[in-house]
Amino acid sequence: MSTEEHVWRAHVVKCLRERNRKECENFKEIIEQNNRLIDHVAQLKSDNLKLSVENEQQRSAMSTGGTGSHVAIATLEKKLLSQQEELTELHKRKGENSQLIVDLNMKVEQQRIIMSEREHSLAEQQTHNNRLRAEVHLLHSSLEELKKLNNTLLDEHTALQLAFSSLEDKMRGIQDENRCLLERLMRYKSKDADKLNEENESIIRKRSAKLKRDLEDAVREPSASSNSAPTAGITSLHRNSTSPAQLIGGIITDDDFDEATINGAMEAIGLDDTEYINARFTAGEVCETTRASIDALKATGYLGQANPTKILLKFEAHENESHAVRWSPVERMVATGGADRKVKLWDIGKNSTEPRAVLSGSSAGINSVDFDSTGAYILGTSNDYGARVWTVIDNRLRHTLTGHSGKVMAAKYVQEPIKVVTGSHDRTLKIWDLRSIACIETKFAGSSCNDLVTTDSLGSTIISGHYDKKIRFWDIRTEKQADDVLMPAKITSLDLSKDCNYLICSVRDDTIKLLDLRKNQVISTFTNEHFKISCDFARASFNSTGLKIACGSADGAIYIWNVNGFLETTLKGHSTAVNAVSWSTNSNLLASVGKSKRCIIYSDS
Template structure:
């Protein structure tokens, strides 16, 4: 065994075969394991030897004690004899013997004391030996446990090696796929150059055509304005209404709207009058009191969000069925269904050109769809919680998302990744850019607070606490950019002045109750009115110039998840949790 464990053996036998090397390692490990308790055994043997010496010494002392006892007995006998004789010599001898007896007694006492000490040491050594045996047992158990752990870790290492091999294969496949995609990209670049050249030619033709159409439109507008003047004079003559400063409120009359059809089979047309219809100021016509003429159930799950497109031609809804539906604003027909989300869509928004739609989802991601192709352009992943809001900046170069994970992220759409993460102290229910570049943001949170952020530094500009008693469900910016509208679960809406950060108005009404954590309110396109949906399906309209409730209309019976105004001011759209979408259109 010493031959295998000597250092020179490994050096002189470097050419041994693999199984011989494994055998040598196992023998060395066995020697190490078997010699792990050599120190304890040697200590034990030493203690046993000492114990034997003490036992021999104790026997010697006992023999000496017996000898001294016998000698004492003999001396006592001699003393008695000498006392009987009584001679001076004998008396002297007696004194000496008595002195010897006293010395022997003292020696015997010392021997007893030594014997007791030896016995105590023997007990102590036995305790030490017992402790060493217990420690040896514990060490053996620890060695067994570590051996099992080592075996488990060895198995895991083998598994990881196999996984790494699989990863290497996957990487190779991805590299091959990347090379293929790069080749395709080169072809696409060539095709793009051809298309850009063709697009330039089409653009010139389109500009020429649009100039011709603009001339025709100008002629039509002149004709339409003259017809409106004639119509207004006729209404003034019939109903006696006086028109002052181009604001008029003609008497209402029933309107029969044509029946609308839908591919889903849920569409119903309405013919109904709800009182004063519209107010006109300058070129912007804002419908205040609406007539519901179309409602339908296009989704298979609850609707969470509704949003009108900036061009006024479409509106979109996001649902728990993981899809976004794009509707035609004039007919209410479904134009597109956008899919690809893994979880519920919590918020939808258009970019300024109405070419793309952003959808925030419960699968911790936001997605961008290109409406022309109906396909996903980008998937923005990086949040670790549900994403409740996703909005474009003015030039559609960035998207801002707010999440349940208490972060706000700014995504560069050219680069395709997050360029800024802003950490807040509460879940973000809604976030809106305050300028075209998206460098300043305002966000509403679960902790009832409204926060303003500087994207460039990632720090908060202002935090408004205590303006609501419940979580803020939505944030909107007025068309002129001077105010922020908040909606809250405390059943109030607040108007905040962006210059002073003061609450200008608190909007509330009997019967108004915010029915969802994502319920969203909105400004009218001219900024004079605010609309919000209630728990019972009613829609409330406030005149913020007069700080009063203007009108309440109801066509739905479930909690309203959102109201949005068409930018042309002539339509509004609402959706509820019962999968009903209502298009509100006013009389002309």
């Protein structure tokens, strides 16, 4: 028996003795009194027996005669009566003591039961204690193993830290060397650029002189030619010539206009669009006919692509207000989303007012729709805190993305077709893996997201517009956030040019900002006294060439600006506010939806 078990047994014996002392001490005097009473009763019984014998003797003596015996008998009878009374009292006390003994025996039994229960509980506690001791022993063993493993890991960490320090020193050396090489390269490039600038300046001077001579020759043409058609002398130059003088000396019509030719000539001369017009129409050298050509150029937007002016189709797209519209990148098909919880596909090539398909599954209004780059999938966001992906070919709901705690305002493909990014009013952006239908990353923006775009098919950079007036840039490769761009009011929509160099941002102060993403700064602002942003999710759009911007207004008109700054045209057709517009990527078609349930398709012919 171990020392601990001996101590435990001694402690139990001590406790039992203490308990017996406390429980029996109170009844010890009663038991002693009862024992004395029992002895006294036995004594009285013997005395009573003696008295009975004496009484019999006295009676027998009385029967023989004598007066003295009568007195003795009377005395004895009194004594006997008193003894009987005393015996009765003793019997009464005996009964009380017997009842007390019965009660005490019952208490003793109860204490025995309690003691047996405690002994059973003690045995269970001892068993549990043994198990805990075994567990403690195992934990001690595990702790020792963990200490050894920790020491090993510390040694490995120290070794890796030394290796890292060595590699870091080597990296710094390589960076210094790379910096030196870059500085040398920049010096060489600067020299080359200076030489190229000198050559360009020489070419520009020569061509400017030639341009001036050609303009002077055009102005000094004989009056006979002026009596003929106003454009005869000026358009006599070959229309397909790429000579800057010929391009600038003639009036360009829609048939003559060649975007590549104009761009090539302007680039060769070194002029931008405004300088090009100013060079064409210098003071003192502009006739009325050439002044009229300015209006013709503005009407065609500098690049010869006419603005949509006619309504091709007009139909009621949804049962309630329409919120979103987007063209397919591969078909003459447009998708619309509305407050009736449906996404509808419309085949514009057939000029049909019946939807090609109705995509259901959302339990609240649709906020945005978008296609992937192949046009095979359509992505819609909803007020039910979710986003959904449908396939266009069979109109089936493929994925439902739920996890936001606020309405989802925008969604775009990243690393298509396996990932999607969504922006919500819960102040977060979530990136979803469509293979596992799970959120793989959450970005906390700190403000409600109204719209977002991605810079390329790989989705390396996400740009989001927010309620707190900020445009945020997220690089998912490095998980770092670039500097924010602050706008004067909350942002309603974003759209990227095709080359991803320019971003338009519609702002709630009734302006549209044009940002150069290479500089991360606003380079132009578009506004008009009658132009009013209709709602917090009003969508603006670039055209396919990235040279025109369209946005709907609260007065039901659609305003089209040239990126150079002036308003080209205003389209009518809606009777209520326009919520969203979208420019076709394959043709010069413009689609718009608004609060009047209607979708209108505008065309240039």
